[in-house]
Amino acid sequence: MRVLFASTRGSGHFHPLVPFIDACTARGDDVLVVAPPGLEPLLATRKQPYRIGGEPPHEELARVMTDVLALSPDAGVAAMTSEVFGRLGITAMLPALDEACRDWRPDLVVHEAYEFASVVAAERHGIPHARVAVAAARFTRSTDPLLTPVLEPYGTGIAQRLLTAPYLTRLPASLDPSPYAVTHRYHEALRPGVLPDRWGGAQEPLVHLTLGTEAGALPTAAGLYRAIVEAVSALPVRVLLTTGHLIDPTDLGPLPPRVHVEQWVPQVDILRSASLVVCHGGSGTVYGALAAGVPLVCVPLFADQPVNARLVAGAGAGTAVTPTGGPVDEPAVLGPDDVGGIRAAAELVLKEPSYRARAECLADEMRATATAAELLDTLEP
Incomplete structure (x- = not known):
């Protein structure tokens, strides 16, 4: 074919x-x-x-x-x-x-x-x-x-x-019901690698911070990253921040000792070890976290992110913190109240086991769908 x-x-x-x-x-x-x-x-x-x-x-x-x-x-x-x-x-x-x-x-x-x-x-x-x-x-x-x-x-x-x-989607039916008559769901059969130790053998929960691939183009990008680091690094956790290739990590300035920053690390490798993802609510990040059974704190900025954040919160697989710190014409800014809200949300999701349990249930549902290879057979003309 x-x-x-x-x-x-x-x-x-x-x-x-x-x-x-x-x-x-x-x-x-x-x-x-x-x-x-x-x-x-x-x-x-x-x-x-x-x-x-x-x-x-x-x-x-x-x-x-x-x-x-x-x-x-x-x-x-x-x-x-x-x-x-x-x-x-x-x-x-x-x-x-x-x-x-x-x-x-x-x-x-x-x-x-x-x-x-x-x-x-x-x-x-x-x-x-x-x-x-x-x-x-x-x-x-x-x-x-x-x-x-x-x-x-x-x-x-x-x-x-x-x-x-035909409409092909990776999101599970219980999270994302489809209005399209011909809907096929699939999952990615991924093989995670081992995440290298970047924290000297420390064993605190690992939190992955990411704003995806597009936020780096925003003029407020460096400030956004510094704000979410400030929010999470005060907790007893290890932090891995990935910025994407549009941001030089040195632009973020000095970071707390338990925070490690890189432009890119395979998401599947991080999620194998992560206890929590704090992100913008982008579809790729949300899908990856849920497929790995990892709960989220979503801080939506634009596009489809507010919808994804509501879906995650409604499913009990995480929480949503809507930014309020910027003026109307600069929504992608996080203020002091947002930093406190993100910290409280991260602390809650890490402490309350129901968030992880619900994320793992969604992961089980996703793994029960067809692989992309199996789905191809149904699409052949």
């Missing part, structure tokens, strides 16, 4: 595709990945063939993003979906994806949920397509009404056919 995979530039959008890409490769399928230029450094480290599409004009994208950041959270999500992922993303990526569908002739197109040009190309060439969730279904469903004006100019009924195509 020939399978074309399509993604937008964010690693958080690409990584949910990886289990399927690897499963196709392992069973001998022909694989082609098509993505924007921003994803090329990551694709170059992998063994699958890829093609690089276009990108929106820099000045226009910068103008749209400036407008997005000035909007309320809900209006910002709507603008990102319709303008950035929609109008600009389709225009930039459609030539490369149309060419791949016409010349390479895949049997199936698999795309992350906010990459839409591949859907247009697949529809033009009569190729079945499936979308892979990069967020909770509740969040994705909230943006679905925006798709009709984005997709209908390319063909009547495309938006509706997208919504009725």
Whole structure:
């Protein structure tokens, strides 16, 4: 089988595709990945063939993003979906994806949920397509009404056919019920490595602090990291902070002795030893923690993070602390009250065993789903 995979530039959008890409490769399928230029450094480290599409004009994208950041959270999500992922993303990526569908002739197109040009190309060439969730279904469903004006100019009924195509998600049904008629759930079969000892043999609980891959681009990033370190390091714990490649750890200044910081460590290795994750509530981090049975304290900043934080708290697998420290036009700032709230939440989740127990129940539910390789068999045309 020939399978074309399509993604937008964010690693958080690409990584949910990886289990399927690897499963196709392992069973001998022909694989082609098509993505924007921003994803090329990551694709170059992998063994699958890829093609690089276009990108929106820099000045226009910068103008749209400036407008997005000035909007309320809900209006910002709507603008990102319709303008950035929609109008600009389709225009930039459609030539490369149309060419791949016409010349390479895949049997199936698999795309992350906010990459839409591949859907247009697949529809033009009569190729079945499936979308892979990069967020909770509740969040994705909230943006679905925006798709009709984005997709209908390319063909009547495309938006509706997208919504009725197979929807593939890693989140468990009890946490994230799906409104989509054809929903398949899967899990990643990961093999964690051993986390090196960075604390001189200390045995206190390990807390992983992370704000994912995108927060490092915020002008307030260094302050955010320092605030969550301040919140957690006062507790009797070991701390591993990962900042992502957009932040130099030296920018954070001196750190408490039990805090170790690195740009990147395999998440699965950390979670094997972690007692708690304190994070922004990004979908990849939430999925990884729950799949490992590790409870969370979520401090949502933007996009789908508030929805994820509410899901985690509602499931009893952690708590949510909504930031209140910044002015309206700078929501990604943590003030003194937020630091105290994060510390109290972390202390509570570490002490109360029900949070860990509930996270482990969700992990059991997730492990009972199909692997990506098993799910592929149900998607074959």
